[in-house]
Amino acid sequence: MGTAVAKMYEYARERYAAIGVDADAAIDRMLRVDVSMHCWQGDDVGGFEQTNMAGGGIMATGNYPGRARTGDELRRDVERAMSLVPGRHRLNLHAIYAETEGRRIERDKLEACHFSRWIDWAREKELGLDFNGTFFGHPLAANGFTLANHDQHVRNFWIEHGRACRRIAAAMGSALGRTCIHNIWIPDGYKDVPADQRSPRERLAQSLDEILRESLPTAAVRDAVESKLFGLASESYVVGSHEFYLGYAIRKNIELCLDSGHFHPTESIAGKLSAVLCHLPRILLHISRGVRWDSDHVPLFSDEVREITQQVVRGGYLDRVDIAADWFDATINRIASWIIGLRNIRKGLLSAMLEPFEMLCACERDGDYTTRLALQEELKTMPFSLVWDYACERAGMPYGAAWLDEVRDYEKRELGRRA
Ligand code: RNT
Ligand code: ZN
Numbered sequence: 001m002g003t004a005v006a007k008m009y010e011y012a013r014e015r016y017a018a019i020g021v022d023a024d025a026a027i028d029r030m031l032r033v034d035v036s037m038h039c040w041q042g043d044d045v046g047g048f049e050q051t052n053m054a055g056g057g058i059m060a061t062g063n064y065p066g067r068a069r070t071g072d073e074l075r076r077d078v079e080r081a082m083s084l085v086p087g088r089h090r091l092n093l094h095a096i097y098a099e100t101e102g103r104r105i106e107r108d109k110l111e112a113c114h115f116s117r118w119i120d121w122a123r124e125k126e127l128g129l130d131f132n133g134t135f136f137g138h139p140l141a142a143n144g145f146t147l148a149n150h151d152q153h154v155r156n157f158w159i160e161h162g163r164a165c166r167r168i169a170a171a172m173g174s175a176l177g178r179t180c181i182h183n184i185w186i187p188d189g190y191k192d193v194p195a196d197q198r199s200p201r202e203r204l205a206q207s208l209d210e211i212l213r214e215s216l217p218t219a220a221v222r223d224a225v226e227s228k229l230f231g232l233a234s235e236s237y238v239v240g241s242h243e244f245y246l247g248y249a250i251r252k253n254i255e256l257c258l259d260s261g262h263f264h265p266t267e268s269i270a271g272k273l274s275a276v277l278c279h280l281p282r283i284l285l286h287i288s289r290g291v292r293w294d295s296d297h298v299p300l301f302s303d304e305v306r307e308i309t310q311q312v313v314r315g316g317y318l319d320r321v322d323i324a325a326d327w328f329d330a331t332i333n334r335i336a337s338w339i340i341g342l343r344n345i346r347k348g349l350l351s352a353m354l355e356p357f358e359m360l361c362a363c364e365r366d367g368d369y370t371t372r373l374a375l376q377e378e379l380k381t382m383p384f385s386l387v388w389d390y391a392c393e394r395a396g397m398p399y400g401a402a403w404l405d406e407v408r409d410y411e412k413r414e415l416g417r418r419a
Helices: 004-018 023-032 071-082 112-125 152-176 198-212 242-252 272-276 303-314 334-353 357-365 369-379 384-394 400-413
Strands: 034-038 088-094 128-132 180-184 221-226 255-259 283-287 289-291 293-297 321-325
Touching: 004 023, 004 384, 023 334, 023 384, 034 071, 034 128, 034 334, 071 112, 071 334, 071 400, 088 112, 088 321, 112 128, 112 152, 128 152, 152 180, 152 198, 152 221, 180 321, 198 242, 221 242, 221 283, 242 255, 255 272, 272 303, 283 303, 303 334, 321 334, 334 384, 334 400, 357 369
Parallel strands: 034 088, 034 321, 088 128, 128 180, 180 221, 221 255, 255 283, 283 321
Antiparallel strands: 289 293
8 A cells, every 4th residue: 555545545444444334345345336327428319320300308408529429439438438437337228329330220120230339349348238228319209109109000119119129138138148227218298288197108008018028038138117207398297107117117026217317306216215125126226417307417426316325235235226327418528427427426335335334223223313313424524535535546547536637638639539
């Protein structure tokens, strides 16, 4: 231990040891957690179809230069970002990132071969892959309805898309020997007060049943369904609400995806984890940040992020919660956006792993709520930053804001060439 960071860490390690916490073990543990990085921050959820169909309840705003336009550019950007975030990564893809050599392949006809470049690259980089069907930005989603569409023909197209995506996810999982999480989010809903709330929900349940009918090896693919409270152009009614998918996930024994931006602005998903995990084997998390609405801002090292990661760690759920990132900001450097948010998720995990959880539980059992509160407050000013800096150094990357210099350099060399 020669560096200044390592020396400072010695002090922090002693402070944590004094409350019974092994900081070395916490660092190891944090570095072993998989976090799935979302490819769509790199190109503002654009994809490679080149049809230019906007819409579908989500939207990246901003026009910061340097957006990735091809698979190679996006992979380079992803690699650059990953190299500045400590810990193990996965990559989360969407169907619109298929590479079809200029041929137009309809979404219901997509196959694993259209993702072979991603799969080969993931194998080489030792990354797990996750996958999402893209139920937006398409002429057949123009009226805002996909799997719940009243038109059987349109509904069938999206069911076939869902089935194709599930098979692709399974192929990714078996090719890489690591389970691929296949997540379904659809934008379906109404801008204004609906007459009939019932029929779209019943249609959605049936469509999902169709998509999930085929039995695929669970070691290769696990399904998740993602709820939402409201979206752009679905302000008054969303078919796939929280209650809808919670019930559906329990009935089908699949994962529920909780996106931290998909609830009322003051409603945190932290408290939902232990409730839902009483009834479901697993949860998928989409960590995001809503500002007044589901605005998909970069997550901060906020109370909210800390409380979510704290619940994952305190509950002992690291093997039952799949953690994924989901935001997109095109007003700042996109690589930096990834790095800032992902590092904040990691900080949340590490700080949760540095808690004397057993000690807090003992106070609680004894009814000593005074100590429980005192300790939890003292924890907030423990030398966490020294442990974090050391974790970065141990993972072979700069500590503090020095990563930004590397991003600026990449911006000059690489992003600047993208007109
Ligand atoms: C949209 C959902 C969904 C998307 C991605 C692109 O509100 O959060 O997860 O962000 O699938
Ligand atoms: Zn999401």
